[in-house]
Amino acid sequence: MDSTLTETEQKILNAAKKVFVLKGMSGARMQEIANEAGINKSLLHYYFRTKEKLFDSVFQSALGEFFPKIRSYMLSDSSLEDKIKVFVTEYSKVLQENPFLPSFILGEVNRNPEHIISYFKQHVGSIKDKNIPAFHQATKELAEKGSSSGFDPRNLLLNMIGMILFPILARPVIKEVFFDGNNAEFEVFMKNRESHISEFIINSITKS
Amino acid sequence: MDSTLTETEQKILNAAKKVFVLKGMSGARMQEIANEAGINKSLLHYYFRTKEKLFDSVFQSALGEFFPKIRSYMLSDSSLEDKIKVFVTEYSKVLQENPFLPSFILGEVNRNPEHIISYFKQHVGSIKDKNIPAFHQATKELAEKGSSSGFDPRNLLLNMIGMILFPILARPVIKEVFFDGNNAEFEVFMKNRESHISEFIINSITKS
DNA sequence: TATAAATTTGATCAAATAGTTAAACTATAA
DNA sequence: TTATAGTTTAACTATTTGATCAAATTTATA
Known part of the structure; x- marks a missing residue:
């Protein structure tokens, strides 16, 4: 370390x-x-x-591990679709290696919002000025040719993270409700879900 | 009460x-x-x-308030698209009225998974046997004409809830990173986001 | 080796806190 | 009015727990 x-x-x-x-x-x-x-x-x-x-x-x-390395995922010269796939795969991996991290961080964030705000005040240069613009850049073409209501890249980012994160956050619930507590079935589902998420997103945003 | x-x-x-x-x-x-x-x-x-x-x-x-009333949203005779819109709108409303509920429940779920499991053992009749099948029924046509990889309605449900829930869970973070802490801007964004989510989903699943 | 500095430990303190108890108070019915 | 059951309170107890401190041990230095 x-x-x-x-x-x-x-x-x-x-x-x-x-x-x-x-x-x-x-x-x-x-x-x-x-x-x-x-x-x-x-x-x-x-x-x-x-x-x-x-x-x-x-x-x-923990914050350092939790916040996706958006920038590194977005800076390659691959297509937006490939970038989305990489993001989903890589971030899923990070979260599955630290399954309790999200609940911990989000809990503390709600317990004491000042804590996270001061963190961003300190790291504003690296988080906001680097990661987010990299993401905007990657979706610029998309934003331009987006739907008439105006496509906001922030929504896309929230959609991705939400879909990736939620089943990990609510893991015990999902496992029980959808799979009767069967862990193996749940794991298979989650593995398949990665490609589902990518396809789901790409399907939506590439629609003419 | x-x-x-x-x-x-x-x-x-x-x-x-x-x-x-x-x-x-x-x-x-x-x-x-x-x-x-x-x-x-x-x-x-x-x-x-x-x-x-x-x-x-x-x-x-709290669990009773948190778990979406999937069944009631799904039992109308409207189209799947309208059902999705109703779900997104209604569930967003519930969560915005109780913004700290998700973090509380998910925190406890991870702290003590047995707690939620025993809850489902008690309410299995109402939660699983009623809500989930209602949702499956509503998406049956979709599942049949779905993509070749086989469309799983559970994924759709997780996608919806994840997209609705995440910005509320991570509210202080999002507000800070995306809106420099400006609450009014954030609220406007969140209100617009509701229709964005519906469109995003419908766009994805209705693609031929 | 001898001395000083850094590290580690066991004992202990003081504050916080969940839970108990007995007494006082209130409403209701005989 | 009195007896009884239910409700509310203040004072107290026992335990947990974060923190402190002086002594012991180890490591670095002269």
Whole structure:
């Protein structure tokens, strides 16, 4: 990860991430994080002073993983369709590797919106000025030849993320309602769903 | 609401809902709920014994509001396109009236999946056997003339809900990133987005 | 090696908090 | 009016938990 961190700091951050992501800020216990890291509780305070500061560290790094690397997906010289396919595939992969991240981040975002706002104030240069324009650029042609009501690329981005994210967020519900709790069936469905989403989007936006 | 409940019980439930939805199970404080209800803390325990039991009551009723009344939207004799429009409009309205409900429910669903599973075990008759088949029925024609890869109505349902839900879940983020925190602009966008979603879906599924 | 600095631990504190209890109060029916 | 059941309150208890601190241990440095 980060070589400026000591081994102990890294152990703590990994453990804290696991516990915070699963239980949230108020549900997490410093003792549980210490146990998970295999160290004494006092060490947490030695390295991070307060629970709040430790949480912040975890939250900041979680945000970095959560926000799609739109820019990198959009900067290739492939067609818009291919870019959409790459986005859906890559972002699905990220989320399936961290299935509890979305709920954690969105929960904290609603618990304390200031937190995310200050994050963007700091990273405004990298998030907004780079990622979003890259996406706009990629959809410029689309926006120009779009429907008469005026096609807004932001809607397309929200559509994509929403379709990718929702079944992962609501995973336990979907699995139960649609598949009677059968995990294997659910996984197959989710794998097939990736191409479905791409086709669904492309089908809609390429309609004359 | 429920006339079998005394006025005090109702006050408690309203207050508990407000606090639990905003802060989650572990973040909520019994004292805060009591204050919000304008009563003594002991009364909470008198009526609901434990925090867990009070939370359950709130969670159960929240689930009822959260899950879209698919069946009622699907049972009219209008076209599939009109059904989609009604679904998008009505469900958007429900969510905008309860903007913190989704994050609350999805958070709890991930915190304790057993909770939602037991809910479905109880309500399986009304949720699954009524709502889902109604939706399947409405999309049967679609499934038959669907794309060669085989159109699964479950995907359509997930697509709709995902697109409607995501901007509400991530509201503070979207507002900040896309609209520099300007609330009015965001609201206008969200209102226009409703018809965009309907058109986006219909455009995709009616493509020959 | 000796000294200092950094790291780690166990014991403990103080605040927060869910839950209990007994007493006071209120409405209702005999 | 009195007895009874239901309701509400204030004070209290027990536990959890974030945080602190001094002592012990390890590591780096002279």
